[in-house]
Amino acid sequence: MRQFVVVGHDVPTDSEGISLADLPGAGRLDLLCRCVATGVFLSYGIRDDVAVHLVCADELTVTFDAASLRHLHPDERNVAARIRDALAARADAIGHMPADVSPGVKLRRMGLSATLDRVAADGTLIHLHEEGAPLVDADPPEDPVFVLSDHNDFTESEASLLADAADRRVSVGPNRLHADHAVSVVHNWLDTDGYASY
Numbered sequence: 001m002r003q004f005v006v007v008g009h010d011v012p013t014d015s016e017g018i019s020l021a022d023l024p025g026a027g028r029l030d031l032l033c034r035c036v037a038t039g040v041f042l043s044y045g046i047r048d049d050v051a052v053h054l055v056c057a058d059e060l061t062v063t064f065d066a067a068s069l070r071h072l073h074p075d076e077r078n079v080a081a082r083i084r085d086a087l088a089a090r091a092d093a094i095g096h097m098p099a100d101v102s103p104g105v106k107l108r109r110m111g112l113s114a115t116l117d118r119v120a121a122d123g124t125l126i127h128l129h130e131e132g133a134p135l136v137d138a139d140p141p142e143d144p145v146f147v148l149s150d151h152n153d154f155t156e157s158e159a160s161l162l163a164d165a166a167d168r169r170v171s172v173g174p175n176r177l178h179a180d181h182a183v184s185v186v187h188n189w190l191d192t193d194g195y196a197s198y
């Protein structure tokens with residue numbers, strides 16, 4: 001399975017802080033929605049073995065599991081509405097037990113550290129960073145878990161957490177990309193088995 005953990009530093013954790021008319025104003029929720037859409041959708045289709053985890057303000061994590069998603073559309077407002085619904089269901093998430101928000105969407109009371117502990121057990125943890133080792137030189141692992149930041153740098157404590165927890169730090173190229181574009185490059189690398197098969 002492919003997984004993406006995207007750290008949203010400034011996303012409101014209260015659903016009332018999200019206006020679908022102003023997604024950039026909600027902690028760049030527009031960008032995070034594009035990460036979800038790029039993670040789970042193909043053109044006119046959905047990937048079947050991908051999960052995207054949005055860590056919101058190091059407090060809550062919204063997970064989109066492509067295999068069981070229903071009635072989700074790739075536009076940002078549609079994805080944002082699911083995130084808003086998830087945040088509104090926070091009272092149903094007790095301890096580390098998730099709230100089932102809608103098919104394929106769950107909310108957990110977990111910040112970055114707990115989310116990495118949970119998902120890293122299932123695969124190889126890869127920190128995406130422009131100063132990492134070239135992607136082209138790496139072999140695609142069986143069950144990669146990629147970790148990205150939003151429009152901000154990782155904080156010092158996040159960077160040190162990743163330095164300890166990540167199996168690899170990998171760069172997709174010399175330029176700093178938007179997080180959703182980095183997700184797209186990584187999908188292409190995996191889709192082509194490391195640029196080997198087309």
Ligand SMILES: C[S@@+](CC[C@H](N)C(=O)[O-])C[C@H]1O[C@@H](n2cnc3c(N)ncnc32)[C@H](O)[C@@H]1O
Nearest residue numbers: 128129130148149152153171172173176177179
């Ligand atoms: C817009 S960048 C973060 C910008 C942030 N201000 C910074 O300086 O890192 C969003 C995320 O995309 C990923 N990313 C962007 N460019 C990348 C590259 N060339 N290689 C690997 N990951 C990249 C990183 O995870 C990064 O944290």
